Structures are given as C-alpha cells and as structure tokens.
Amino acid sequence: DAGVTQSPTHLIKTRGQQVTLRCSPISGHKSVSWYQQVLGQGPQFIFQYYEKEERGRGNFPDRFSARQFPNYSSELNVNALLLGDSALYLCASRLTASRGYTFGSGTRLTVV
Amino acid sequence: GENVEQHPSTLSVQEGDSAVIKCTYSDSASNYFPWYKQELGKRPQLIIDIRSNVGEKKDQRIAVTLNKTAKHFSLHITETQPEDSAVYFCAASKAGANSKLTFGKGITLSVRP
Numbered sequence: 622d623a624g625v626t627q628s629p630t631h632l633i634k635t636r637g638q639q640v641t642l643r644c645s646p647i648s649g650h651k652s653v654s655w656y657q658q659v660l661g662q663g664p665q666f667i668f669q670y671y672e673k674e675e676r677g678r679g680n681f682p683d684r685f686s687a688r689q690f691p692n693y694s695s696e697l698n699v700n701a702l703l704l705g706d707s708a709l710y711l712c713a714s715r716l717t718a719s720r721g722y723t724f725g726s727g728t729r730l731t732v733v
Numbered sequence: 734g735e736n737v738e739q740h741p742s743t744l745s746v747q748e749g750d751s752a753v754i755k756c757t758y759s760d761s762a763s764n765y766f767p768w769y770k771q772e773l774g775k776r777p778q779l780i781i782d783i784r785s786n787v788g789e790k791k792d793q794r795i796a797v798t799l800n801k802t803a804k805h806f807s808l809h810i811t812e813t814q815p816e817d818s819a820v821y822f823c824a825a826s827k828a829g830a831n832s833k834l835t836f837g838k839g840i841t842l843s844v845r846p
Contacts, residue, residue: 654833654834656834661838661839662838662839663737663822663824663836663837663838663839664777664822664834664836665836666833666834666835669832669833677832677833679833711776711777713834718828718829718832721767721779721782722767722779722834723779724769724776724777724778725776726775726776727776
C-alpha cells in the first residue's frame with residue numbers, strides 16, 4: 622500500500638508568487654490535514670478536511686487556502702508568498718478519528 | 734488553545750542506556766497523545782500513542798506513560814541504539830473528527846555508540 626504522497630518534493634518560488642502543493646492520502650483515508658514545519662520547530666496545524674469539507678483551520682493568514690477533492694486528495698494554495706513561508710509543508714491522513722495520523726514526506730518550499 | 738511543551742530540548746545518552754522525554758499539555762480536554770520520530774530530512778513517523786483512558790502503553794523497547802492529573806506524558810526508550818538518534822515530537826489533540834494535533838518543539842536525542 623502506498624503511503625501519503627506529496628508533490629512536488631522541492632520547490633523554489635519568488636516573493637509575491639503563488640504556489641500549489643498536492644497530497645494524495647492513503648487509500649481509504651478520508652481525513653487530510655496540512656501542517657507547516659519551520660526548521661527546528663514542531664509541525665504547526667494549517668487545515669483539516671474531512672469528506673471534502675473544511676473541519677478546522679489554524680492560525681494562518683487568508684493567503685493560505687486548501688480544498689479536498691472527491692477522491693480525497695487535497696491541495697494547499699499559498700498566495701503572495703513571503704520569505705517567512707519557507708518551510709516543510711506536511712500532509713497527513715488518517716482512516717478514522719480513533720486512529721493516528723500518517724504523514725507524507727512533505728514539500729520543501731523555499732521563497733527567495 | 735492547547736499548548737504543548739517538551740523538555741529537555743536535547744538529550745544525549747550512551748548506547749544501551751534508557752532515555753526519558755517528557756511533555757506537558759495545557760488543555761484538560763485533550764485525550765489523545767501521540768509521539769512522532771523524525772529523522773533528518775524525513776517525514777514524522779508515529780511510533781506510539783496513548784489515549785486518556787489508559788495510563789501506560791508499551792511496544793517493545795518503547796513505552797508511554799500519561800498522568801492526566803498533572804497533565805504530562807512521557808516517552809521511555811530502553812536499551813537505546815544509535816538508530817534511535819532522531820528528533821522526537823510529542824503532540825496532543827482532542828477526540829473527534831475535527832481534532833488537530835498540537836505539537837511540542839521537539840527533542841533531539843543522540844545515542845552515543
């Protein structure tokens with residue numbers, strides 16, 4: 622079984638640009654969450670989606686948005702990129718609320 | 734909101750010794766506490782978790798204990814090996830489909846051969 626897959630693995634963008642990150646959950650997992658991990662810190666919650674509906678949003682500006690598709694894959698969009706958006710963006714999925722989250726390998730975003 | 738703190742920030746042990754990593758949380762409504770191991774450049778991997786209806790859980794060399802009254806939980810690794818060297822994150826969340834994980838800042842464990 623494939624794990625959580627994310628694409629691209631690495632990305633370099635210029636300040637002010639927009640970026641879209643993609644995530645495919647483990648087959649059968651309907652819950653997908655996005656986290657931002659800055660170097661030297663723990664992951665910080667951005668969004669949670671379940672059955673294509675937003676179920677939670679972390680303390681991030683409106684420049685961050687996401688959606689979940691009918692096949693439960695998800696996209697994270699960030700507009701008007703800032704240098705401070707440089708981080709590892711992690712996607713996680715889980716089967717049910719009683720099971721733990723499995724993380725993908727992440728997308729390393731560098732904003733220059 | 735929930736606040737999770739880890740201490741110490743770094744820990745160095747001799748191979749074969751035990752390591753204990755402690756976390757505290759602030760929200761008494763939290764009832765799910767996972768531990769993740771992250772090696773350099775890799776994804777966080779769930780190594781063990783505990784729910785608030787139990788006080789201890791073991792899996793081979795790894796165990797987690799939970800003290801709900803004091804709002805802290807600990808990861809215990811026995812017979813440490815060099816491959817246990819990594820960053821360990823604790824997290825907390827509430828029950829339900831809308832739960833989010835609140836992570837600590839992580840502890841770097843170094844196991845000296």
